[in-house]
């Protein structure tokens with residue numbers, strides 16, 4: 001699939017629903033521009049998943065979408081879901097397409113870096129003395145196991161309708177995600193906190209045991225554990241105590257939305273979903289934001305930062321990734337804001353639409 005001369009990357013693009021098309025379009029422009037500057041070509045292949053796929057094909061995750069993703073160097077995704085599809089049964093909901101993509105591509109690792117840009121200190125809801133020197137946490141979320149993928153169903157309990165979901169983790173599943181966390185910590189500040197609910201859940205008891213076994217392979221990294229309820233509190237009480245957090249699928253989902261607000265907005269948090277190969281899927285942590293869709297209000301920075309993660313982890317273009325990250329920081333340092341990260345002191349002319357923020361980053365790349 002590679003061209004002689006200029007390297008060509010094949011990128012499957014799933015714009016999805018709600019604000020998905022708006023934010024992904026900006027990230028595609030940045031990838032294209034990064035290619036021009038750094039001498040590679042991104043060839044985009046648009047495919048459908050989510051609510052728009054249901055409308056077009058009757059299926060949230062058409063087979064050709066999964067095949068196109070598997071045949072690509074990487075996948076860029078906006079977001080899926082929306083109130084139009086809320087009445088569908090669980091297994092038909094657009095969000096299940098995401099789970100199908102994650103498991104179908106075997107992307108068991110989800111990196112969610114929560115980094116407070118210095119220019120956004122005003123947008124962090126914590127007191128300056130709590131944030132101190134800044135906030136830089138990497139959440140390593142297990143992505144293809146746990147309660148999201150356990151047995152679930154409807155049943156009856158004492159004759160009354162009931163429903164259940166099951167959390168199950170195998171030792172190898174825990175081992176591999178813990179290793180990712182320790183390897184990541186080695187490149188950062190050398191500290192991993194495992195977050196679980198081992199005082200109640202059997203799956204968490206196993207998780208904690210395996211985490212500490214893996215920790216012995218990394219004597220140079222500090223390893224500790226914390227219960228999820230305490231971790232949720234500690235994250236807003238003293239975020240500086242965390243470096244890498246490794247946790248289960250559902251706890252990671254919840255903690256990352258919480259962490260996003262410490263970076264100013266959910267519109268700032270990127271993610272990389274990775275497996276054992278170079279193929280990865282890159283998407284913002286937020287959803288399809290139906291309340292602001294089509295209004296040009298969405299912050300595209302989480303998606304653009306996800307594209308930078310793609311350049312780093314799937315396309316092996318670290319210089320281009322650094323350049324995109326620097327352009328994001330520069331746009332913010334210059335005072336450019338989308339509405340979600342503006343405050344009362346932001347001059348009106350500095351409040352940008354989705355497209356304008358994309359252009360601001362592009363102009364600084």
Ligand SMILES: NC(=O)c1ccc[n+]([C@@H]2O[C@H](COP(=O)([O-])OP(=O)(O)OC[C@H]3O[C@@H](n4cnc5c(N)ncnc54)[C@H](O)[C@@H]3O)[C@@H](O)[C@H]2O)c1
Pocket residue numbers: 019023078079080081082083095098266267268283284285286287288289290291292297298299300302340
């Ligand atoms: N990865 C995904 O595809 C993904 C992730 C989360 C939620 N969802 C789906 O998205 C739909 C809406 O979910 P929700 O409302 O709970 O969460 P959401 O993240 O879409 O929105 C929560 C709030 O954050 C705001 N917001 C989100 N992204 C923003 C951005 N880039 N810029 C500015 N503001 C932003 C929204 O306007 C809203 O007020 C649901 O169908 C949900 O299942 C999809």
Ligand SMILES: CC(C)[C@H](C(=O)O)[C@@H](O)C(=O)O
Pocket residue numbers: 081095096098099253285287
């Ligand atoms: C939409 C939903 C399935 C998804 C998840 O829970 O993983 C989302 O919340 C996320 O954080 O990517």
Ligand SMILES: [Mg+2]
Pocket residue numbers: 253254257285
């Ligand atoms: Mg989520």
